[in-house]
Amino acid sequence: MRGGRAVSVLVRGWRRDWQQRSKLERIDLYSRMTVSTMPWFFTLAWQVAPFKSDIRHDPLPLLLGLALLIVSLAQCLLSNHNIRLAYRHYLGKAVFPRHRRLPPLALVLVSLGLLAVLVGVDGVSDAGLLLMVINTPMAFATTQTLLVPVRTFLLQSLGFAALGVGVLAAAGVRGGPLGGVALTALFGSAIVLVSVRPSAWSLGVMWQAEEARDLQARLAVAEERLRFGRDMHDVLGRNLAVIALKSELAAELAQRGRPEAVDQMVEVQRIARTSQQEVRDVVRGYREADLSTELAGARGVLSAAGIECEVRGATGGELPAPVQAALGWVVREAATNVLRHGDPRHCTIRIGSSADEVVLQVENDGVAAAPDGTAGGLGGSGLAGLRERLRALEGSLDAGPAGDGLFRLTATIPLSGTETRTPSRTKPGAGAEGAGAEVTAGTEEARVVPGPAGPTALREERR
Structure with a gap:
């Protein structure tokens, strides 16, 4: 009963994680999972099948076949361990360390050596030999095709085929089976190339398109900020310059005891109120939705x-x-x-x-x-x-x-x-309790009424 509940919770967790992913993230996960299962599928199909009739049922051939199967499974584990980083290397988001390429390569060489020993003791038929030759480079090639250019991968595949032919020829394979070894080794590498490389290329294109959309959105936001900044500069630039000049003039006049200083400050007050209303109009227009x-x-x-x-x-x-x-x-x-x-x-x-x-x-x-x-x-x-x-x-x-x-x-x-009805407008970040100064401008009267959040409860009235 508890085991069933645990499985149910695990399945619901997987389902919830799947639903929370975007379409692109789902495609990415599906592609990676498909590539990760390929070596296992080929190992079970081409490394296990010869045990039925192609491997001689004697202790030594069976032991060598079992060793080949264990090495193939180890290659699958290493391939799954490296596939995520290999994808990131292909997409340009990380660098695959060179030292992580050595263990899979060593296992490929061990598999080829065991296969040569199996042939040397006459423990496998020609058909079984060709199946196991196809499977030998599959797990290693799955990650290798993402780490090197296509031309380099093809040259490496030709080199592996030549190495396999040489090793098995030394073990006693002759004639047609030897030519079949070369063809099947190349066939296995070709399957990996046409399966994995296009999948990674498609993912790269989709991620680039996603990044381009994000960049376009950020540029649109930046452009809108620039536009708003230009509007605010056009509205406030001249008025603030005039306010600064008139304030300096009023200070000079006040120091000299001239009554014209009052007129200059009244003018500064008028320009400041006008600027406040203009800023409010700009913000209102910016926040309106058409x-x-x-x-x-x-x-x-x-x-x-x-x-x-x-x-x-x-x-x-x-x-x-x-x-x-x-x-x-x-x-x-x-x-x-x-x-x-x-x-x-x-x-x-x-x-x-x-x-x-x-x-x-x-x-x-x-x-x-x-x-x-x-x-x-x-x-x-x-x-x-x-x-x-x-x-x-x-x-x-x-x-x-x-x-x-x-x-x-x-x-x-x-x-x-x-x-006759208009929706109420509120300043960004201000509610009923935190409203700032309210401006009511008319032809003969203008009031500044600081709200509760203002520094004082001053009401200044000019008629």
């Missing part, structure tokens, strides 16, 4: 990740600006969750509107458990923030599994009176 832009961005990002994305319905150009902004945030967060949770192949975004309401649905076929244990990230803080945005427009948000392996997010916003 629906059509977010739809295009979601389609591009999901397509780049290998997820087919389809947008159905209008792009929202006829909707009020507050509704477009709120739905834009919904599309952005939904696209992020599709990439972050599950492993979907298709994603559909539907937008439908009537005279009373607008409904946006984001549906994908990648239902999976989020890190917090909820389906599709239903309990995450991102969706909670979306609900707050939609609540300001009297809207609602529903998210959860929709059956048939689908996950659906639905945002609904009523259109009646939306033109």
Whole structure:
């Protein structure tokens, strides 16, 4: 009973680990596992089969055959031990130490020597000899083909075939069987070359594409930071320079007792308030989400990740600006969750509107458990923030599994009176308790009201 539970826990752990991997990581793991099992398969097929009828059933031939089998299994273990580092060497992420190539090579030479002794005591038939010759270099060649260029590997294969022919000829093999030894040795190396090398090449191309996508994303973020920095410089650069000059002038006038110093400081105060409002406008524009832009961005990002994305319905150009902004945030967060949770192949975004309401649905076929244990990230803080945005427009948000392996997010916003309602905006990192100074600018009055987080409770009023 306990053994069954342990196996069940182990299987669930493997399944959970598999589901948490990306598509590329799954392909990588599958390729490595396939290559790792190849030497074992060939050893069981070509080293064990001769025991039935090809190896003479006498103590010495059977002992030599068993020794050959043990050496072949040791080669398989060494190959599995080296295959991960060999892949990293091929991908340029690590260097395979030269000293780790010597034990597999030594085992190959030992196998060839045992095979020659087996032939010398007339303990194996020609058919069994050819099978064991094919298997002799398989485990060693599996890693070697990843460590050297193709031309070098071919030359090494020719050298091994020539060595095998020489050793077995010295052991007494003649005529057709000797030619078969050369052909089967080359055939075994060719099987490894056409099986392992293309698999590693495909993995290298896919990892390069993944790194290129990551680099593109980082460049996009850096470009957006530069753009925001340029906007802030354009807004504040001139005004800060004027404030600095007028402050110096006011200080000079104050030292001389001139009343014009007050006028200069009033002008500095006006420019500072204007700059504050301009910065707020830049930040507000930077944080606004445009629906059509977010739809295009979601389609591009999901397509780049290998997820087919389809947008159905209008792009929202006829909707009020507050509704477009709120739905834009919904599309952005939904696209992020599709990439972050599950492993979907298709994603559909539907937008439908009537005279009373607008409904946006984001549906994908990648239902999976989020890190917090909820389906599709239903309990995450991102969706909670979306609900707050939609609540300001009297809207609602529903998210959860929709059956048939689908996950659906639905945002609904009523259109009646939306033109007069705007969602509340909050400064980044500031809540109701930590708001900074509030600016109310008019033609005749401007107030600076520091909030509770301000250094003082000063209210300065100028009429």
